[in-house]
Amino acid sequence: MLNVRQFVSSDAQNFIVITNHNNIYQYYLPNMSVFEGCNEISAPCEDKAFDKDIPQEKIYGSFRPDPENIKHHDINALAHAWLAEFNRALSTVKTNPDELDKFFMPHTVWKDHLGLTLDLRSFIGPQKIKDQLVKTFNKKVGKFEIDKLADHRNPTGVVLQTIHPEGADGKAPIEWITLYLKYKTDYGVGKGLIRLVSVHDETKATPIGLKALSVFTLLNEFTPVPELVGRNRPVGASHGENIERKTWLEKRFEEQDYKEGHQPMAVIVGGxxxxxxxxxxxxxxxxxVLIVDANQRVGDNWRQRYKFLSLHDPFYYHKLPYIHMDTSPMYSSKDQFANFLECYARMLELNIWMNTTVNDATFDETTKTWEVKVTNNSTSDVKILKPKYLVFATGHSGEPNVPKFPNQDVFQGEIVHSSKHTSGANYAGKKALVIGACNSAHDIAQDFYEQGAKDVTMLQRSSTCVISSANGLSVITRDVYDKNGPEIDTADLLFQSNPLYLTNLLMQQQYRESSKMDAAMLEGLAKRGFKTNSGSGACGLFSLYYRRGSGYYIDVGCSKLIIEDKVHVKRSSVKRFLPRGVEFEDGSVIDDVDIVVLATGYSNMKETAQNLFGDKVADKLKPIWGLDEEGELKTIWRDSGHENFYYMGGNLALARYFSKRLALRIIAKEEGFD
Known part of the structure; x- marks a missing residue:
């Protein structure tokens, strides 16, 4: 059943919200048509790419673009003059908030990661922006300055970015001026980014000048708690006389030997x-802080996965903080990456108890501390830890989703979830069925074929967004996460700074471009009956990852096998298992099946927490993943619903970026900065 609600917000933003179970579809009505079709929180998947340039009204609204202003003036002078006026207006925001109206478009979004609210927020439209600034600006964010050191490619800190050039017919370009920012407050240091567009009024009679399309603020550090890196690095050895001196190794043992009176500030579940x-x-x-993990070695969460798994994301995208391996291959194998994680933990001297299981955790409402019961899997020794904070980092995908099918118990072959698959070499000369059609399903089907299975079939139950690693990823990461990109912190700043509607518009164009480059592959898949889609709202792969955490395949070889019919495709659903095969809803049967792999994904991370900690903790936890009404990911790295409990997860790039956001959030609470 669909539930429809219509709202008119205080800033005249009229929109409809349609909810269907756990999905939210948000549609803006014509008086805010700039958002229409591009700000959906969970839009349906489109079969085809969006085959047009970004419509001008999506960027300029009811104004008219004024490219002549940019052509005939120095963009640095324009940017500095605009920012000076903006700073003056911000300094009086509490007494005269409406002074800011001239700086904003009706659809301007101020996206903020911990700068204004110590949360992940997007304030949509001038009124919501002003309401928030009146509450917190002078306290949270000070005067903006242009950061000339943010991007080595743009030493002035100001750059003109052209998305669509001026058309041959005189059609105005889609372009904006990007300003890299830095700022200080009484207790913190931040970064930011503003995108400015140049506009006329609706009649094109009066030049208006620059207005902010989007603003992004990012808390980077609390001044009283500096990050101990670079020039702030620890001294290390203590020179001179030191009675009862202890070695570094002795200190490390003491640091990890938690006893009464010496407890970690936080216990992190998952390594x-x-x-x-x-x-x-x-x-x-x-x-x-202490990491507790049930595996034998750091990296086993990668090491124990199927034999031929490799990272699908390029090196530039998946760097981790503090240690950059410039000799790393572009696409590491899972064993290479597992070994890197093990070295990473050692080099950074992280406190870890491996081969240790968390059995229970209870929260004391009086002392505001956790009591975490852990067991050493080798010795069966039980210890009680009493941290203030509990960080749940078992992976945002949660527990394996293992469906049950009719008559499954009569099947004489083997049925395993993809998380338990090791190598197709065990099934050489045999017949394999893979249920699912996303990354793991493709990798495992390819593994079966390459290891000599006599017949491999992939069961596709719903369409899949497919991009090639060579073409699709190169478009998505171009000039940000590639050899021509900036330093990784600036790359993350650029990637995270776009509000949802602008992200969607840009991703529509990226998928449009990559799908043309991948046309032969997509056509070949279609001829074999493999159904593809263009992602949520035709926004490609990332739109599905952020909304569902699945639904896509980055092609590293299996698409060619499908096109050549070396891996067969079946489109249906399982009706029931037979003793030696599977019958489908369309009435067809695959006989003599030896192995069925369920590449059926994972449950919500909240379910993992419930299984481990019980209902008392889990009942307070909010749903996790997917986008909230502002376009930010729900719950993870944010308020979990339970005091002093946080979720941590995501792919490698998200882990890199949001680990700092979560650390700062915990520090804010610990030090009373909130």
Whole structure:
């Protein structure tokens, strides 16, 4: 059942929200048509790419673009003059907020990561922006300055970015001036980014000048708690006379030997990239934290996955904080990356108890501390830890989703979830069925074929967004996460700075471009009956990752196998299992099946927490992942719903970026900065 609600906000933003179970579809009505079709929180997938340039009204609204202003003036002078006026207006925001109106478009979005609210927020439209600034600006953000050191490619800190050039027919370009920002407050240091567009009034009779299309503010550090890196790095050895001197190794043992009176500030459950990065961040600010992981070795969460898994994302995208391996291959194998994580933990001297299981955790409402029960899997020794904060970093995907099919118990072959698959070599000369059609399903189907399975079929139950690693990823990451991109912190600043509607518009164009480059592959898949889509709202791969965490495949070889019919495609659903095969809803049967792999994804991370900590904790936890009404990811790295409990997860790039945001959020609470 669809529930429809219509709202008119205080700033005359009229929109409809349609909810269907857990999905939210947000549609802006004509008086805010700039957002229409490009700000959906969970838009349906489109079969085809959006085959037009970004419509001018999506950027300029009811104004007219004024490219002549940019052509005939120095953009640095324009930017500095605009920012000086903007700073003056901001300095009086509490007494005269309406002075800011001349700087904003009706659809301007101020996106903020911990700068204004110590949360991840997007304030849509001038009125919501002003309301928030009146509450917090002078306290949270000071005067903006242009940051000339942010991007080595743009030493003035100001750059003109052209998305669509001026048309041959005189059609105005889609372009904006980007300003890299820095700012200071009484207690912190931040970065930011503003995108400015040049406009006329609606009749094109009166030049208006520059207006902000979007503003992004990012808290980077609390001044009283500096990050102990670079010039602030620890001294290390203590020179001179030191009675009862202890070695570095002795100090490390003491640091990790938690007893009464010596407890970690935070216990991090899970030692994958999420747990390691947030532990590294907190350690770099001087806090003692402990990672607890049930695996034998750091990196086992990658090491134990299927044999031929490799990272699908290029090196420039998946760097981790503090240590950059410039000799790393562009696409690491899972074992290479597992070994890197193990080295990463050692080099950063992270406190980790491996081979240790968390059995229970309870929160004391009086002392505001956790009591975490852990067991050493080898010795069965039980210890009680009493941290103030609990960070749940078991992976945002949660537990394996293992569906049950009719008559499954009569099947004489083997059924495994993709998380338990090791190598197709065990099934050489045999017949394999892979249920699912996203990354893992493709990798495993390719593995079966390459290892000599006599017949491999992929069961596709719904369409999949497919991009090639060679073409699709190169377009998505171009000039940000590639060899021509800026330093990684600036790359993250650029990537995170776009509000949802602008992200969607740009991703529509990226997928449009990459789908043309991938046309032969997509056509070949269609001929084999493999159904593809263009992502949520035709916005490509990332639109699905942020909304669902799945639904896509980055092609590293399996698409060619499908096109050549070396991996067969079946489009239907399972009706029931047979003793030696599977019958489908369309009435067809695959006989003599030896192995069925369920590449059926994972459940919500909240379910993992519930299984581990019980209902008392889980009942307070909010749903996780997907986009909220402002276009920010829900719950993860934010308020979980339970005091002093935080979720940590995401792919490698998100782990890198949001580990710092979560660390700063915990520090704010610990030090009373909130």
């Amino acid at each position: 994958g990239q999420g747990g390691l990065t947030v532990a590294a961040r907190l350690k770099s600010y001087g806090y003692n």
